[in-house]
Amino acid sequence: MAFMRSGAAEDWSDDANKLADLLASAEDIRIFLNGLTELGAAVASRSTGTAIECAVTLGRRKRTATIGGSSEQAMLLDRIEQSLEQGPCIDALESGRPVLLDDALASPQWENYCQELAAVGMRSTLGVPMELEQDSAAVLNFFAPKPGTFTREAVADTLTFAGIAGKALRVAIRITALNEAAENLDAAMQTRSVIDTACGVIISQNRCTPDEAFRILKKASNDRNQKLHELARALVSGVADRRS
Numbered sequence: 001m002a003f004m005r006s007g008a009a010e011d012w013s014d015d016a017n018k019l020a021d022l023l024a025s026a027e028d029i030r031i032f033l034n035g036l037t038e039l040g041a042a043v044a045s046r047s048t049g050t051a052i053e054c055a056v057t058l059g060r061r062k063r064t065a066t067i068g069g070s071s072e073q074a075m076l077l078d079r080i081e082q083s084l085e086q087g088p089c090i091d092a093l094e095s096g097r098p099v100l101l102d103d104a105l106a107s108p109q110w111e112n113y114c115q116e117l118a119a120v121g122m123r124s125t126l127g128v129p130m131e132l133e134q135d136s137a138a139v140l141n142f143f144a145p146k147p148g149t150f151t152r153e154a155v156a157d158t159l160t161f162a163g164i165a166g167k168a169l170r171v172a173i174r175i176t177a178l179n180e181a182a183e184n185l186d187a188a189m190q191t192r193s194v195i196d197t198a199c200g201v202i203i204s205q206n207r208c209t210p211d212e213a214f215r216i217l218k219k220a221s222n223d224r225n226q227k228l229h230e231l232a233r234a235l236v237s238g239v240a241d242r243r244s
Helices: 009-025 029-048 072-084 088-095 111-119 152-206 210-224 228-243
Strands: 053-060 063-069 099-101 124-131 136-144
Touching: 009 029, 009 152, 029 053, 029 063, 029 136, 029 152, 053 072, 053 088, 063 072, 072 088, 072 111, 072 136, 088 099, 088 124, 088 136, 124 152, 136 152, 152 210, 152 228, 210 228
Parallel strands: none
Antiparallel strands: 053 063, 053 136, 099 124, 124 136
């Protein structure tokens, strides 16, 4: 496969449009991240003229995890670093700056990591951080089979892409947080609804006030060591079954 150098204005415009389309169409954050790293791999590949793999690692509260990759191989490569707790990606997370391993067989750093990386046929890696919010950070980790692949121009291209991708990732994280909040609110409303319905059943059976009905339901929940909403649902279901 032939690759072309990245960096032209039309290239970046096209990449930004692809990220926007991905953001709009991805069903969840993992699908978005896999698509993001596939695009990152394509950008680095046309910049270097070499087939590049890309993974994204999230760092939060001094813990790291691989959360997406351009392929299964990319994710496996990234997890080598996580398991050893050493390498360019981890250093990039800690420093907030890009970190390059130019040749795994000639580097004085990260001895164990370099040995394992070379053993699986990769010689060079580049960790490029992306800015997120609060106490989180993410790094794009690029892998190349040959040493010296990531030239100054290639590093500049990955930095440009990381800047674009970081903005899209921040939006994706916010959307995910809003969706989760909406789901939690919906679940809470459903729970409240079934409890209110159960209290209505108790009121009709005992001719008591709403507060007294809730106390009866809560006492039964404690006595049975059963969650309040589960007991309420069972009560409502039992009444519905008797009426059918």
